[in-house]
Amino acid sequence: MVKKISEVAFRDTPEQAARFEKVIAENKHDKSRLMAVMQEAQDIYGYLPSEIQIRIAEGMDVPAEKVYGVATFYAQFALSPKGKYAISVCLGTACYVKGSQQVLDKICETLGIEPGSCTADAKFSLDACRCVGACGLAPVMMINDEVYGRLSPDDVEGILAKYE
Amino acid sequence: MADVNIKINGRDFAVPAGSTILDACRLCGIRIPTLCFMREINEIGACRICMVEVKGARSLVAACVFPVNEGMEIFTNTPKVIESRKTTLKLILSTHNKTCLQCVRSGSCELQKLCQEYGIENEDEFAGAVPNTHVDDTAVHMIRDNSKCVLCRRCVAVCDKNQGCAVIGPNNRGFDTEIGCNFNLDLASVACISCGQCINVCPTGALHERDDTQKVFDAINDPEKIVLVQTAPSVRVGLGEEFGNPIGTIVTGKMVSAIRALGVDKVFDTNFAADLTIMEEATEFIRRYTQKDNLPMFTSCSPGWIKFIEYYHPDMLPHLSSCKSPQGMFGATAKTYYAQKIGVDPKNIYVVSVMPCSAKKFEAQRPEMSAAEGCPDIDVVLTVRELARMIRKAGIMFNELPDGEFDAPFGLGSGAGTIFGATGGVMEAALRTAYEVLTGEELKELEFTDVRGTQGIKEATYNIAGNEIKVAVCSGTANADKLVRMIKSGEKNYDFVEIMACPGGCVNGGGQPIQPAYVRNNVDIRAVRAAALYRDDENLPVRKSHENPDIKAVYAEFFGEPGGEKSEEILHTHYTPRTRYTVK
Ligand code: SF4
Ligand code: SF4
Ligand code: SF4
Ligand code: FES
Numbered sequence: 001m002v003k004k005i006s007e008v009a010f011r012d013t014p015e016q017a018a019r020f021e022k023v024i025a026e027n028k029h030d031k032s033r034l035m036a037v038m039q040e041a042q043d044i045y046g047y048l049p050s051e052i053q054i055r056i057a058e059g060m061d062v063p064a065e066k067v068y069g070v071a072t073f074y075a076q077f078a079l080s081p082k083g084k085y086a087i088s089v090c091l092g093t094a095c096y097v098k099g100s101q102q103v104l105d106k107i108c109e110t111l112g113i114e115p116g117s118c119t120a121d122a123k124f125s126l127d128a129c130r131c132v133g134a135c136g137l138a139p140v141m142m143i144n145d146e147v148y149g150r151l152s153p154d155d156v157e158g159i160l161a162k163y164e
Numbered sequence: 165m166a167d168v169n170i171k172i173n174g175r176d177f178a179v180p181a182g183s184t185i186l187d188a189c190r191l192c193g194i195r196i197p198t199l200c201f202m203r204e205i206n207e208i209g210a211c212r213i214c215m216v217e218v219k220g221a222r223s224l225v226a227a228c229v230f231p232v233n234e235g236m237e238i239f240t241n242t243p244k245v246i247e248s249r250k251t252t253l254k255l256i257l258s259t260h261n262k263t264c265l266q267c268v269r270s271g272s273c274e275l276q277k278l279c280q281e282y283g284i285e286n287e288d289e290f291a292g293a294v295p296n297t298h299v300d301d302t303a304v305h306m307i308r309d310n311s312k313c314v315l316c317r318r319c320v321a322v323c324d325k326n327q328g329c330a331v332i333g334p335n336n337r338g339f340d341t342e343i344g345c346n347f348n349l350d351l352a353s354v355a356c357i358s359c360g361q362c363i364n365v366c367p368t369g370a371l372h373e374r375d376d377t378q379k380v381f382d383a384i385n386d387p388e389k390i391v392l393v394q395t396a397p398s399v400r401v402g403l404g405e406e407f408g409n410p411i412g413t414i415v416t417g418k419m420v421s422a423i424r425a426l427g428v429d430k431v432f433d434t435n436f437a438a439d440l441t442i443m444e445e446a447t448e449f450i451r452r453y454t455q456k457d458n459l460p461m462f463t464s465c466s467p468g469w470i471k472f473i474e475y476y477h478p479d480m481l482p483h484l485s486s487c488k489s490p491q492g493m494f495g496a497t498a499k500t501y502y503a504q505k506i507g508v509d510p511k512n513i514y515v516v517s518v519m520p521c522s523a524k525k526f527e528a529q530r531p532e533m534s535a536a537e538g539c540p541d542i543d544v545v546l547t548v549r550e551l552a553r554m555i556r557k558a559g560i561m562f563n564e565l566p567d568g569e570f571d572a573p574f575g576l577g578s579g580a581g582t583i584f585g586a587t588g589g590v591m592e593a594a595l596r597t598a599y600e601v602l603t604g605e606e607l608k609e610l611e612f613t614d615v616r617g618t619q620g621i622k623e624a625t626y627n628i629a630g631n632e633i634k635v636a637v638c639s640g641t642a643n644a645d646k647l648v649r650m651i652k653s654g655e656k657n658y659d660f661v662e663i664m665a666c667p668g669g670c671v672n673g674g675g676q677p678i679q680p681a682y683v684r685n686n687v688d689i690r691a692v693r694a695a696a697l698y699r700d701d702e703n704l705p706v707r708k709s710h711e712n713p714d715i716k717a718v719y720a721e722f723f724g725e726p727g728g729e730k731s732e733e734i735l736h737t738h739y740t741p742r743t744r745y746t747v748k
Contacts, residue, residue, distance in 0.1 A: 001340070002296075002336050002340050003336070005347055005348065050347050050747045051747060053347075054747070057745065058745070063329075063330035063331070063333075064346040064745050065330055065331055065332060065333040065345060065354075066333060067346070068333075068335060068346035068347060069333040069334055069335055069346075072335045072336045072337070073334075073336070073337045074337075
């Protein structure tokens with residue numbers, strides 16, 4: 001799946017910036033540390049904002065396209081932050097045959113975003129996932145730690161409205 | 165190196181140890197097909213078209229990366245090998261936008277050629293889902309159509325390793341892999357220097373220059389317009405290849421006749437403008453050298469290099485010569501001096517540049533390139549390939565044409581102008597003039613051989629009129645990047661540095677005829693084309709820019725003196741610092 005670049009405006013706290021600059025300073029002389037630096041940056045920011053990819057590129061003296069290529073190749077890197085409410089819809093076999101794709105489509109339509117991305121106000125992020133181990137409740141989705149089971153597309157709007 | 169004994173298809177051969185199977189077979193008269201392989205810069209063994217059988221090996225091996233060893237038995241065309249290559253081709257075709265009839269590369273496409281050679285009878289055997297690709301037509305100089313991309317990564321390798329830009333690369337993974345820019349930006353929004361080197365190595369129609377030929381046909385058919393064509397030094401050595409001539413054939417006379425046959429009003433020689441550039445640049449250098457003003461001075465005739473320094477080393481811009489490139493000087497002179505001379509409104513003069521270069525397309529649309537009020541110096545830039553396309557479309561039988569002569573008054577170029585087309589040529593041309601200006605004596609030995617040749621970075625020191633002048637010559641912007649970093653760190657210091665964006669200079673420009681990888685991997689086309697230009701220089705009656713009578717005339721009638729007020733205004737320019745990375 002092609003990763004979507006977040007439309008959420010990039011913001012960092014002085015504390016995050018300081019931690020990030022320290023990571024760059026410690027690794028800038030060793031280009032082979034690129035992926036490790038990207039991982040640490042993601043730990044700091046929760047994802048890899050484009051602005052941070054550019055700073056990694058400049059700091060490590062590696063072209064930004066290489067950073068972006070790595071970020072889009074490996075599943076571990078996210079280009080979009082998690083929202084205040086992280087929605088995750090199960091597309092595992094059991095959920096899928098019970099219609100979780102339609103539930104996912106309905107969420108996409110309601111929030112106007114695609115899986116792997118986050119609403120511009122950073123409130124909701126949406127991901128598809130594999131089995132969450134609640135097949136008896138299929139189709140299932142989770143919002144943060146809350147599990148919702150036996151869903152139909154018609155339930156979506158009501159559930160989302162609960163999150164303010 | 166010692167030889168090893170191998171068998172190819174049952175016959176015995178001795179080949180140098182350490183050779184790849186690909187090279188060993190070639191030495192023994194067998195060409196193995198390749199797609200992703202580019203010597204030294206893209207030896208990634210990715211496409212699997214070069215598979216051969218090796219006795220005892222568990223599976224087929226990739227000839228382009230697999231070394232030979234003593235006693236190896238290689239089979240290059242068994243049914244298994246042929247079947248494997250055909251499958252590979254059919255898999256490529258399963259996601260390929262097979263529109264050969266309308267494809268710019270039909271006839272010169274490496275994929276098409278392989279399909280013919282292997283007799284692909286069913287191109288849709290593996291038909292299925294195709295990736296979502298798009299066409300990027302934002303750049304002034306080129307188009308990327310990923311629906312024709314075979315993911316060989318040759319473009320990625322040249323952009324990174326030769327050009328030091330690395331603005332393109334593989335994004336995403338698996339089925340979604342696509343060559344593109346960071347953050348999926350389009351080419352116009354990243355630090356692409358418009359060099360076109362990626363186009364020249366692409367095996368397919370995925371990358372091609374923006375085609376501006378219709379604009380020229382339209383101008384020719386417009387009775388209001390006076391169409392002037394200028395041809396760059398290295399066009400005369402490239403164009404012939406488009407019509408089946410061997411690499412390194414000089415076709416100046418036929419080129420002039422062919423352009424004239426297209427119906428343009430005048431055919432002029434950019435070599436004249438190259439001489440003009442030398443007059444201005446040598447004068448500027450002598451002034452800056454004496455005043456120790458921002459040394460080293462960098463040459464400014466390569467618009468790919470200009471864009472490179474603007475993006476990658478903007479702090480070094482004061483080191484650039486302020487001279488416009490020869491194409492720019494020509495256009496500016498045509499729309500001021502020539503317009504005045506023939507009594508025509510410059511708005512009705514239409515200047516067409518035929519260039520070995522795609523970056524000239526970008527240069528032509530810079531707002532500062534406008535000497536006559538409201539007129540661009542250059543109206544349109546054609547690459548050598550586009551000129552050839554026009555000649556074919558017009559039904560002109562190129563090889564049968566008689567040799568024509570350039571028109572006056574910009575028809576005469578010196579040998580110094582001709583060698584602008586090869587790396588080191590501008591430096592040599594400038595030295596020929598600077599020597600005589602500084603010493604007041606005649607230069608006996610015209611050849612500055614230290615600055616010739618295709619190495620990426622060359623250095624020399626010349627004693628001229630008691631001054632030790634340290635020069636460097638560099639081609640390929642990855643080398644330029646290296647050199648500039650050494651200059652910044654103080655590791656190197658020079659007085660005068662020539663830089664060309666394309667490796668080997670304009671003879672290997674991004675607008676030159678495309679040679680397939682199996683030629684490029686085995687023939688140094690830069691050296692062969694350059695040698696032809698040096699021979700051309702030797703045979704010309706005038707070999708120093710300042711002795712060109714057309715140059716003397718244009719200063720006497722119009723510009724006054726090199727570096728004077730009028731030439732500063734018309735022939736010189738300024739530059740724009742640019743930001744390498746943006747988010748949007
Ligand atoms: S790239 Fe080659 S195979 Fe593909 S459409 Fe063009 S000519 Fe045909
Ligand atoms: S034109 Fe040059 S800089 Fe631009 S993508 Fe191609 S090789 Fe890279
Ligand atoms: S654009 Fe051309 S050179 Fe680049 S990867 Fe695709 S086919 Fe190869
Ligand atoms: S794998 Fe050998 S040419 Fe591509």
